[in-house]
Amino acid sequence: MNQTKPNKEIYTISVLTTNKPGVLVRISLIFASRTYNIHSLVVSPVLDGRFSRMTIVAEGHPENLDQVIKHLNKLVDIIDTHQPKKSDSIEVELALFKLKYNPEKHPSLLQIIQHFKGKLLDLTDDSIVIQVSGKSSKIDACEKMLQPYDLIEVVRTGKVLMSRKTQNLTALSS
Amino acid sequence: MKKEMLNGAEALVKCLESHGVEYIFGHPGGAALPIFDALVDSPIKFILTRHEQGATHMADGYARSTGKVGVALVTSGPGATNTVTGLLTSHMDSVPIIVLSGQVISPMLGKNAFQEADITGITMSTVKHNYLVKDPNDIPRVIKESFLLANTKRPGPILIDLPKDVTSAPCEASLDAEVDLPGYNAEPLRPDKAGIAKMAELLAHAERPLILAGHGILISRAGEEIISLAEKLQAPVTNTLLGKGSFPETHPLSLGMLGMHGTAYANKALVRCDLIFSIGSRWDDRINGDNSRFCINAKKLHIDIDPSEINKIVKPDAYVIGDARTVLKELLPLIKSSDTKAWVKEVQGYKKKYPLDSKKKGGLKARNVIHQCYEIVKGQAIVTTDVGQHQMWAAQYFLTDKPHTWLSSGGSGTMGYGFPAAIGAQFGNPHERVIAIVGDGGFQMTLAELATVAIHKLPVKILIIDNKYLGMVRQWQELFFDDRLMGVDLEGNPDFIQLAKAYGIKGFRVRNNASVKKVLTEAMNYNEGPCLIHAEVMKEANVFPMIPAGQYADKMILKKPLTKMEKPTGST
Ligand SMILES: Cc1cc2nc3c(=O)[nH]c(=O)nc-3n(C[C@H](O)[C@H](O)[C@H](O)COP(=O)(O)OP(=O)(O)OC[C@H]3O[C@@H](n4cnc5c(N)ncnc54)[C@H](O)[C@@H]3O)c2cc1C
Ligand SMILES: Cc1ncc(C[n+]2csc(CCOP(=O)(O)OP(=O)(O)O)c2C)c(N)n1
Ligand SMILES: [Mg+2]
Numbered sequence: 001m002n003q004t005k006p007n008k009e010i011y012t013i014s015v016l017t018t019n020k021p022g023v024l025v026r027i028s029l030i031f032a033s034r035t036y037n038i039h040s041l042v043v044s045p046v047l048d049g050r051f052s053r054m055t056i057v058a059e060g061h062p063e064n065l066d067q068v069i070k071h072l073n074k075l076v077d078i079i080d081t082h083q084p085k086k087s088d089s090i091e092v093e094l095a096l097f098k099l100k101y102n103p104e105k106h107p108s109l110l111q112i113i114q115h116f117k118g119k120l121l122d123l124t125d126d127s128i129v130i131q132v133s134g135k136s137s138k139i140d141a142c143e144k145m146l147q148p149y150d151l152i153e154v155v156r157t158g159k160v161l162m163s164r165k166t167q168n169l170t171a172l173s174s
Numbered sequence: 175m176k177k178e179m180l181n182g183a184e185a186l187v188k189c190l191e192s193h194g195v196e197y198i199f200g201h202p203g204g205a206a207l208p209i210f211d212a213l214v215d216s217p218i219k220f221i222l223t224r225h226e227q228g229a230t231h232m233a234d235g236y237a238r239s240t241g242k243v244g245v246a247l248v249t250s251g252p253g254a255t256n257t258v259t260g261l262l263t264s265h266m267d268s269v270p271i272i273v274l275s276g277q278v279i280s281p282m283l284g285k286n287a288f289q290e291a292d293i294t295g296i297t298m299s300t301v302k303h304n305y306l307v308k309d310p311n312d313i314p315r316v317i318k319e320s321f322l323l324a325n326t327k328r329p330g331p332i333l334i335d336l337p338k339d340v341t342s343a344p345c346e347a348s349l350d351a352e353v354d355l356p357g358y359n360a361e362p363l364r365p366d367k368a369g370i371a372k373m374a375e376l377l378a379h380a381e382r383p384l385i386l387a388g389h390g391i392l393i394s395r396a397g398e399e400i401i402s403l404a405e406k407l408q409a410p411v412t413n414t415l416l417g418k419g420s421f422p423e424t425h426p427l428s429l430g431m432l433g434m435h436g437t438a439y440a441n442k443a444l445v446r447c448d449l450i451f452s453i454g455s456r457w458d459d460r461i462n463g464d465n466s467r468f469c470i471n472a473k474k475l476h477i478d479i480d481p482s483e484i485n486k487i488v489k490p491d492a493y494v495i496g497d498a499r500t501v502l503k504e505l506l507p508l509i510k511s512s513d514t515k516a517w518v519k520e521v522q523g524y525k526k527k528y529p530l531d532s533k534k535k536g537g538l539k540a541r542n543v544i545h546q547c548y549e550i551v552k553g554q555a556i557v558t559t560d561v562g563q564h565q566m567w568a569a570q571y572f573l574t575d576k577p578h579t580w581l582s583s584g585g586s587g588t589m590g591y592g593f594p595a596a597i598g599a600q601f602g603n604p605h606e607r608v609i610a611i612v613g614d615g616g617f618q619m620t621l622a623e624l625a626t627v628a629i630h631k632l633p634v635k636i637l638i639i640d641n642k643y644l645g646m647v648r649q650w651q652e653l654f655f656d657d658r659l660m661g662v663d664l665e666g667n668p669d670f671i672q673l674a675k676a677y678g679i680k681g682f683r684v685r686n687n688a689s690v691k692k693v694l695t696e697a698m699n700y701n702e703g704p705c706l707i708h709a710e711v712m713k714e715a716n717v718f719p720m721i722p723a724g725q726y727a728d729k730m731i732l733k734k735p736l737t738k739m740e741k742p743t744g745s746t
Pocket of ligand 1: 266267268327328329387388389390391393394413414415416417431432433434435436453454455456457458460461477478479480483496497498499561562565566583584585586587588646
């Protein structure tokens with residue numbers, strides 16, 4: 001039993017479920033019991049709120065991925081689970097960065113904001129709040145660039161995804 | 175005259191009636207009172223158990239032996255938590271039961287109300303699905319969905335938590351509700367033709383095929399198809415513990431159970447086969463202790479209704495997701511009869527060379543008591559077991575020919591299961607002989623149900639294999655821990671005959687080889703009511719063959735080795 005486990009990887013999983021209490025617990029149990037760690041989870045209502053679309057980013061061992069997906073599909077509340085392909089989905093994340101206001105560093109900070117097409121949301125005499133959106137990798141890069149600017153707090157939405165294909169949800173609405 | 179409106183509990187009971195429920199096993203309490211009140215006017219028979227765990231195992235035994243859904247009813251809080259072990263037992267072995275639990279009134283939920291337990295939260299990972307009902311008008315739909323979920327696709331337990339205000343309030347909904355399960359497709363799957371063709375091709379090329387018959391065959395009622403398959407292929411068949419009865423163990427092609435305590439010939443055949451065909455078995459680690467070595471040179475075929483079982487343990491060379499019977503029906507016409515004479519002969523050779531030990535010398539052996547019992551009733555019985563050494567001896571020596579006549583807790587190995595399960599089976603099969611083969615340890619976990627069996631005068635035969643030890647654990651301590659025994663001594667057991675007497679139950683005692691046959695014959699034909707047979711057997715016998723946990727079948731031992739054994743690497 002001394003098999004070395006392959007490295008963990010990060011996966012994005014899109015789930016369509018009925019919108020009922022407890023669904024989230026059932027889903028997170030499946031990740032937890034297969035030692036997957038959920039990095040981010042975005043839930044939004046679909047079709048008058050009777051269904052929800054979740055985008056889950058989770059980290060775990062590749063060998064367990066098949067089981068995670070199959071067990072998600074087994075949940076009575078889940079209608080569809082899939083791993084969106086990068087090539088046919090649009091991916092966006094939004095982040096807010098709060099930094100200490102420092103007049104000396106301000107000009108170079110503005111340059112960074114401009115580069116990442118960010119927005120200045122709030123400015124007081126001691127803090128500054130910036131909004132940046134885009135691919136998660138872009139936000140990672142931005143966060144890194146902001147480190148030297150007395151970063152106080154970061155809030156990220158987690159990844160939201162939409163497939164480029166036209167999906168037919170009308171079958172569900174009947 | 176205008177019909178009075180039903181309350182939630184009455185609607186619930188009416189729905190249960192319309193689903194053909196005959197019995198509800200359970201125990202009352204405050205939060206469930208409206209449901210009990212509704213039962214007063216119902217033809218459903220309520221069986222009062224002495225513990226909620228017993229109620230769940232009775233529902234389970236009823237379900238396994240009849241194929242119908244078993245139902246249990248309990249109150250909130252401790253009543254509900256007492257069902258968790260039963261739910262796990264049914265969940266691990268894919269048994270359709272429904273547990274109805276009373277709950278505190280909805281406005282008090284989450285406030286540590288008296289006897290509140292978040293039972294839907296607690297049981298989430300031990301059920302196929304569960305519900306917390308918040309609106310009485312949902313009751314008919316929830317019941318209909320629960321019966322559908324419990325007994326379609328891969329069966330499993332359902333828990334329905336019913337707050338008392340919900341069961342007390344009027345239910346205006348039609349009792350004939352529509353199912354609303356967009357995420358669950360109960361329709362049978364069309365089996366994949368390409369997968370079936372590939373299986374047929376691999377089977378045609380196999381020289382040493384072995385069929386692994388699992389519980390899924392029983393669930394899908396594919397008894398006839400599996401016999402046709404084995405005979406057409408002339409392939410030996412081995413079964414899992416839960417697959418007992420899926421293929422007659424007295425059939426010349428049967429090798430009996432394989433695995434950790436399977437027959438030596440089944441395990442030898444496993445090591446030698448060039449193709450293994452699992453039908454409705456999940457390659458449990460009691461069969462496949464070491465996946466890196468498991469049948470590496472054999473082609474592996476797998477039929478299972480649950481996609482998550484495919485590739486979970488074993489990577490098959492061909493598989494079909496679907497109901498075993500449906501798939502076999504499509505596969506059978508493609509099967510060419512093959513020449514396996516040499517292989518069948520080889521396997522018959524193993525049977526002769528490594529038979530199960532049946533020596534009777536020395537003291538009274540548990541396995542001889544069980545074997546005698548089998549011979550006396552000529553195998554004609556529904557047998558339930560508890561968990562431990564006696565369970566393994568029963569699996570080896572009490573051959574099972576007919577489907578749904580072997581009831582044993584496999585996946586969760588729940589001590590305390592055997593006796594209540596027998597009660598449930600007897601309710602479901604009033605004209606069959608039901609024998610509960612239990613250990614002295616496990617029986618004491620649920621013996622409170624002696625009252626239940628006595629009051630209903632059920633002719634259950636309780637065969638207690640009393641070795642005054644938690645024998646299976648003692649065996650592991652002896653073999654792997656230098657015989658350093660700890661926590662396994664049951665010296666000081668009650669006098670089980672006296673105990674039976676206290677409940678008005680007939681008792682029989684077996685102490686030596688000379689009296690076994692006579693006493694057992696009398697007991698097996700005693701039908702006035704329940705009877706208890708106290709078999710005082712040799713204390714220190716071990717179950718063999720044995721494959722140490724975590725090992726492959728070629729590491730099987732037939733007797734205790736002279737040299738010290740390494741601690742097993744497998745979990746259990
Ligand atoms: C002390 C002890 C010792 C044990 N030793 C052994 C041993 O030596 N050998 C042994 O075999 N077991 C042993 N067991 C039992 C073991 O732990 C497992 O419970 C057992 O092997 C599982 O058998 P199974 O896969 O046939 O049944 P299950 O676990 O019930 O699995 C049934 C499978 O069939 C599938 N299925 C369900 N319905 C259908 C359908 N309609 N069509 C197709 N497929 C379907 C399910 O999806 C599932 O994959 C032991 C247990 C205990 C407690
Ligand atoms: C509820 C529960 N607790 C503990 C165990 C672990 N266990 C497995 S077999 C066994 C011993 C069973 O003893 P007994 O009922 O006397 O049967 P025997 O092995 O002696 O035939 C134990 C403690 C279990 N399976 N179930
Ligand atoms: Mg014992």
